[in-house]
Amino acid sequence: MNTAVARTRVCITIDTEFSIGGAFGDQARQPVAEPLVWCNVEGRSQGLGFMLETFRQYDVQATFFVETQQRHHFRHDPMRPIAQHIHAEGHEVQLHTHPCWSLFQHADWWNLARGQKEPDDIGKRSVDEAVKLINQGIETFASWQLPRPQVFRSGNLHHSDNLYRALAQAGIPYSSNVGVAIYDSGNPHYKLYSGQHERHGVREFPVLSFSDWKIGPKQNVKSLTIAGSSFAETRYLLEKARSEGIPLVVVLTHPFEYVQNRDMAFQQTRRNHMTQERLIKLCRFLQQNSDRFEAVGMAAAAAAIPATTAPANTLLKGALRHALPRMAAQVAYHRFGRWMLARKHGAFKNLV
C-alpha cells in the first residue's frame, strides 16, 4: 500500500483579459487589447512574457483563464495567438468570462451599457443566459484549436447558484469562482476559503482566502494574490496549508500586475520589481520543494483529487509580523513607482 502523503498542489492562476478602457463611461475612449497582456516596457514583455519565462525557468505549470467575450469587440481576434502561445508552452488554458463585452454585439452598446445596472455580473444572469455565455467560450476554444475548457473562472469572481447550474449544463466540471475577500455574494453557502466544494454538480476550488491579521475581535480576510501578499506571507500559508491537509492552494494573478502603469492604454509603464520578485521567489520555492509541493494546472490537480474528499473549509491564519511589513513595503513601492513614472513621462496631473 502506498502510504506517501500526496504533495500539496499549488495552482497559480492568471486571469488573461483585455480592458474596456473606460469606453462605457466615455465613448471617446477605446478598449485595450494586447498591451494589457504583454505589458511591454521598452520593447520587452514584462507581463505575459515575464511570466512565461519565469514558469519555464522553474518548471511551473500554470493555469491561464482566458477571456473570450472580448471577441464581440475585437474583430481581428487578438487573443487567439496569445492563447495558442500559452498552450504551446505547456500551460493549461481555461475559460474566463466577462459578460460586459457581450454588449458590443449591439450597435447601441453605448446606451445598453448605461442602462444596465450590472453589465459585468454573470451571477445575476438566468441559467440560460449564463449557458449561452459559457458556450461562446467553449466554441471559441474549438475555433482556436485548443482543448475544451474544463475549468471556469467568472469575471470579478461573481457567482450564484444559477452560474453553477449553467456550468453543469454546459459540461464544465470544475470552477474557481470564489475569493471571499474579492467578492462576497452574501450567500453563506459560498463563503469558501479553501479546499474543494461541490455546488450543483460542479467542483469549486476557491482562491485561497486567509486571515492576515486579527486585533481583538476584528479580523481581516484577504485572498491570496501575488500583488497583495509578500513571498514570506505566501510561503508561510503554503506550509500551513500543507500541515492542515488542504489538497490544493489557488493563487490569483494577472499579467498587468507585473508593471506599473499610469495610463489606461498601458503605453506609459515601468517594470514592477516588487511583484516580479514575488513571482520568481514563489516559483523557485516550488521547484526547490517539489517533494512536498506540486506546481500544476487546475484541471490536472482537480482530476487527481478524489471527488469524495470531505469538504473542509479551513480559514488559514497569517501572521501580523508578515502583514505589517508587507503593507509598508507596498505603500512605499507604489509611491516610488509613481515618482519614477513621473520622472519618465511627466507629472501625473490631467492624466487618466
Ligand SMILES: [Zn+2]
Ligand atoms: Zn477578469
